[in-house]
Amino acid sequence: MSEPAAKHPRGLYFLFFSEMWERFGYYLMVGIFFLYMTDAQKGGMELDKGTASDIYGTFIALVFLTPFLGGLLADRVLGYRLSISLGGILMGIGYCGLAIKGDTAFYVSLGLIILGNGFFKPNISTLLGNLYSKPEYLPQKDAGYNIFYMGINIGAMVCNFVAAYMRNNYGWGYAFVAAGIGMFIGVLVFWMGNKEYREADVRKPVQANDMSLGKIFGIVLLPAVLCGIASWFLIPGNVFGSDSTDAFLFGALPIVFFYVSLYAKASAEDKRPIAALLAIFGVVVVFWAVFKQNGTALTTWAESYTDRTMPAVIAKPAETLGMVQRVDTEPKTVPAYDPMFRTTTDADGKVVTKQGVDPYLNNLEKGFWPKAGESLALISTELFQSVNPFFVVILTPVVVSFFGFLSRRGKEPSTPAKIGWGLFITALSTLVMVGAVYASDNGTEKSAGWWLVGTYAVVTVGELFLSPMGLSLVSKLSPPRLTALLMGGWFLATSIGNKLSGVLASMWDRYDNKAFFFLLNFAVTLAAAGAIFMMIKWLRGIVEEHTRRA
Structure with a gap:
């Protein structure tokens, strides 16, 4: 009598820990990236928020563009194991490179991370x-991906505590090196499991209808690069706010036209599902434009507008663990963080805060300032970045159970409706921040940290309604020969949304009343939700028609 098949392939567990460590490194870097660029007190880059938001948005946009190229090369040329190893090593070097001072090292390191992630x-x-793919494992595939996804969120939760410890006790460079070490650990774990997935590393044979690599480079990628370069150097002024934004958005146009051409050239049978996907792609751009401001606008609110003080009974053990930032009343100079601080320029061209102290103290009542020679213990700003992955872990079974409950009663929304509700819930999350603005008298007083926690809780529900549903819709509606390309379209929409998140965040200083900033985010997200619901009958009909045909 033969032994029962294993529930999951052994390779899952090596991939789980590889991905956990990779996400540890990535989210550690992203969690402190904006803080590092805007820091003027402890060895940061001293950039203004607008410039930092632009760089941040461009970086996370390109991070979501390169997987299209990396996946293509792995499919056709390199294979998966070599590509994963190459990507991990490039990212590890890039994270460590951010510890080196200077613009050249900074931008080269970002380039390595972008390529490595791809x-x-x-x-x-x-x-x-x-x-x-083996029959004995196929029934457990969904569960395997759930386990794998858990690794992502564990890495994303834990990394910010390490980031806080390293940068508070040793400096920014050490925190970035910690991200690099995490990535290298992930590569080593991946190599340890090499024999477990050797047979799964099978390159896909080119099909008759597949576009050749040369054609993809010539028709899609080369025009995109040329348009980006041309817009950077030849277009006078800034059409979309900065040279990098112009280059990215104009560079994306040939790729967008390519996806539109898929619809134009499709058979009558394929036109409707492709049209539905293109409509979804266009609308979910807005979700990512708002959601990805967690690393910019919401980080700014956490850094300067949120009460991050802690009782002494908590501060002492927290400081032992390196989770505490300290501010004192020593005179400080910083770039112009916010017009409401009414800054002035000193003789050296530096901008001095209105009180001449650490920016955190500017909107804190003097009665709560530390005494001369003492300091104030604060929760490290990046720890708020762990709230979203925490809620993903906590709320995923709740959302899944909720849809199961509705399904048993025949009331489960269609996949497009879930995406629409995800956008609507995301819009509501911005209203929580409007409440924070009014509760803090437009930031003249510190707001409670629970406002940010509440925002992250609401937007996480929106994420769980939308992101998995979008990927599911691509797999449901894509013609088989175009599934990979249309999945690339989903990531293109994500990339453009990520870039626009930086554009929106760069508007922060234009609003004296910060409620208007968050109301702008509410308006564009609500409009996107409205667009989905206006198309819902058409979209639902296409999904049902395609399901019956399948």
Whole structure:
């Protein structure tokens, strides 16, 4: 009598820890990236928020563009294991490179991270899927991906505590090196499991209808690069606010036209599902434009407008663990963080805060300031970045159970409706921040940290309604020969949304009343939700028609 098949392939557990460590490094870096760029007190880059938001948005946009190229090269040329190893090493070097001072090292390091993510991110997920291609593992495929996804969120939660410890006790450079070490650990774990997924590393044979690499480079990628370069150097002024934004958005146009051409050239049978997907892509751009401000606008609110003090009984053990920032009343100079601080310029061209102290103290009542020679213990700003992954872990089973409850009663919304509700819930999350603005008298007083926690809780529900549903819709509606390309379209929409998140965040200083900033986010997200619901009958009909045909 033969032994029962294993519930999951052994390779899952190596990939789980590889991905956990990779996400540890990535989210550690992203969690402190904006803080590092705007820091003027402890060795940061001293950039203004507008410039930092632009760089941040461009970076996270390009991070979501390169997986299309990395996945393509792995499919056709390199294979998955080599691509994952190459990507992990490039990212590890890039994280460590951020510890080196100077613009050259900074931008080269960002380039290595962007390229490395392109090779690593799509291919480790594909390799996992290949592990479950054997009949004995196929029934457990969804559960395997859930376990794998848990690794992402564990890494994203834990990393910010390490970031806080390293940068508070040793400096920014050490925190970035910690991200690099985490990435290298992930690569080593991946190599340890090499024999477990050797058979799953199978390159896909080119089909008759597949576009050749040369054609993809010539028709899609080369025009995108040329348009980006041309817009950077030849267009006078800034059409969309900055040279990098112009270059990115104009560079994206040939790729957008390529996806529109898929619809124009499609058969009558394929036109409707492709049209539905293109409509979804266009609308979810707005979700990512708002959601990804967690690293910019919401980080600014956490840094300067949120009460981050803690009782002494908590501060002492927290400081032992390195989770505490300290501010004192020593005179400080900083860039112009906010017009409401009414800054002035000193003789050296530096901008002095209205009180001449650490920016955190500007909107804190003097009665709560530390005495001369003493300091104030604060929760490290980046720890708020762990709230979203925490809620993903906590709320995922709740959302899944909720949809199961509705399904048993025949009332479960369609996939497009879930995406619409996800956008609506995301819009509501921005209203929580409007409440924070009014509760803090437009930031003249510190707001309670619970406002940010509440915002993250609401937007996480929106994320769980929308993000998995979008990926599911692509897999449901895509013609088989175009599934990979249309999945690339989803990531293109994510990339453009990420870039626009930086554009929106760069408007922060234009609003004296910060409620108007968050109301702008509310308006654009609500409009996107409205667009989905206006199309809902059409979209639902296409999904039902395609499901019956399948």
